[in-house]
Amino acid sequence: MAYRITLLPGDGIGPEVTDAAVAVLEATGLRFAWERFEEVGAAALQRYDTPLPEPVLDSIRKNRVALKGPVTTPVGKGFKSVNVQLRQKLDLYANVRPCKSLPGIETPFKNVNLVIFRENTEGLYAGIENYDERLEIADSIARISRKGSQRIIRFCFEYARRHGFRKVTLVHKANILKLTSGMFLNIGREIAQEYPEITFNDRIIDNMCMQLVVRPQDYECIVTTNLFGDILSDLAAGLVGGLGIVPGANIGDACAVFEAVHGSAPDIAGQNRANPTALIRSAVMMLRHLGEHAAADAVRDALYETFREGRYLTADLGGSATTSQFTEVVADRVRQRVSG
Incomplete structure (x- = not known):
């Protein structure tokens, strides 16, 4: 076949x-x-x-x-x-x-082994944009849905369970974006209760960027929304070459x-x-x-x-x-x- x-x-x-x-x-x-x-x-x-x-x-x-x-x-x-x-x-x-770190590639960090899970279909990449020509103002709407949040977060936990990872970190900006990031974070906390064998924590996006360039070995599975995931995944790639x-x-x-x-x-x-x-x-x-x-x-x-x-x-x-x-x-x- x-x-x-x-x-x-x-x-x-x-x-x-x-x-x-x-x-x-x-x-x-x-x-x-x-x-x-x-x-x-x-x-x-x-x-x-x-x-x-x-x-x-x-x-x-x-x-x-x-x-x-x-x-x-x-x-x-x-x-x-x-x-x-x-x-x-x-x-x-x-x-x-x-x-994941590759043999023979010199980088500032050793033994990095993390996976970024980025929601791929909504958020700021949903394509909901408007431009007011009179005022010369452009708007872009970050659409976050319960369904979209649930399935990417659950996907991350299932992947972690299947591949033997013990930590999931949810990345957000709920301190400022209280409705969109706030809902994403709350759904993550709900779903985490279904996976008691996996340690769950959360990080604000700016802090997460700092954490990854200071101690990336502390992280395993990272789940986040579309724009944040786009940024973090390139940052994480830089850690390994x-x-x-x-x-x-x-x-x-x-x-x-x-x-x-x-x-x-x-x-x-x-x-x-x-x-x-x-x-x-x-x-x-x-x-x-x-x-x-x-x-x-x-x-x-x-x-x-x-x-x-x-x-x-x-x-x-x-x-x-x-x-x-x-x-x-x-x-x-x-x-x-x-x-x-």
């Missing part, structure tokens, strides 16, 4: 890191049937008059799983983020961002999209210099989502060995290997593990 997966290479370095992830996945010996869509974002806009064509959404709904490279989002103008549209149209309410090495997943009840969370880096596109680690690690998350834990372990261990050895790292990690050289080394090590 082959797994049917929707493949969205994206733009910039997206096709290069996507091809790398596909090569490593196929080295596991599992069979994949890829439904590849080259045109999303600006390329799709020119042809379909939308950055996210309906056939792409239909494919993800049908296959229930997608692997996605980075897609450029215009800043301050142009079309709405493809990432945001995917999350809202497919109701991918849980953004999951593991941030940057966006180029951390994975990401957007998960809903019906389907899931696994993606690299870094940008499209158009300045190095097509030069065989991109680091595919983030998307390869996202592919590991995808394998676990599919229940293929032995294959996921093989890819993880091959990647860790490559980092630990340090001979075939890309330039952003202090090495001189090309994208294809790094990929070949990791894929060969995956094959060795699954065959031996």
Whole structure:
């Protein structure tokens, strides 16, 4: 049986890191049937008059799983983020961002192992904005619902229980945003009572930022609203080496999209210099989502060995290997593990 997966290479370095992830996945010996869509974002806009064509959404709904490279989002103008549209149209309410120290990567902190759970469909990213031309005032409404809060908080607790984590920290701004953040915090306290084996606490967002750059080892699972989660997940990535090495997943009840969370880096596109680690690690998350834990372990261990050895790292990690050289080394090590 082959797994049917929707493949969205994206733009910039997206096709290069996507091809790398596909090569490593196929080295596991599992069979994949890829439904590849080259045109999303600006390329799709020119042809379909939308950055996210309906056939792409239909494919993800049908296959229930997608692997996605980075897609450029215009800043301050142009079309709405493809990432945001995917999350809202497919109701991918849980953004999951593991941030774990990798061997061979020098960072100020050791043994960081935390996961950010970001509510993905509402908050300030709900897209409820207004502009009063007469007064020149722009408003953006942060929509927080009981349903949306309950399901992301419960998702976090269930993940913690399933993966053996013992702490959940809820991040908010309830001292100022008393209705929105206040409701989120109160719901967290209610749900925490259902998981007595897990220690629950809460932090105000500004304090949480300080805590993470002082003692990140004190935290395990962090759950928060959309904007705060967006900020904290990038901050946490910086603790372990940057966006180029951390994975990401957007998960809903019906389907899931696994993606690299870094940008499209158009300045190095097509030069065989991109680091595919983030998307390869996202592919590991995808394998676990599919229940293929032995294959996921093989890819993880091959990647860790490559980092630990340090001979075939890309330039952003202090090495001189090309994208294809790094990929070949990791894929060969995956094959060795699954065959031996």
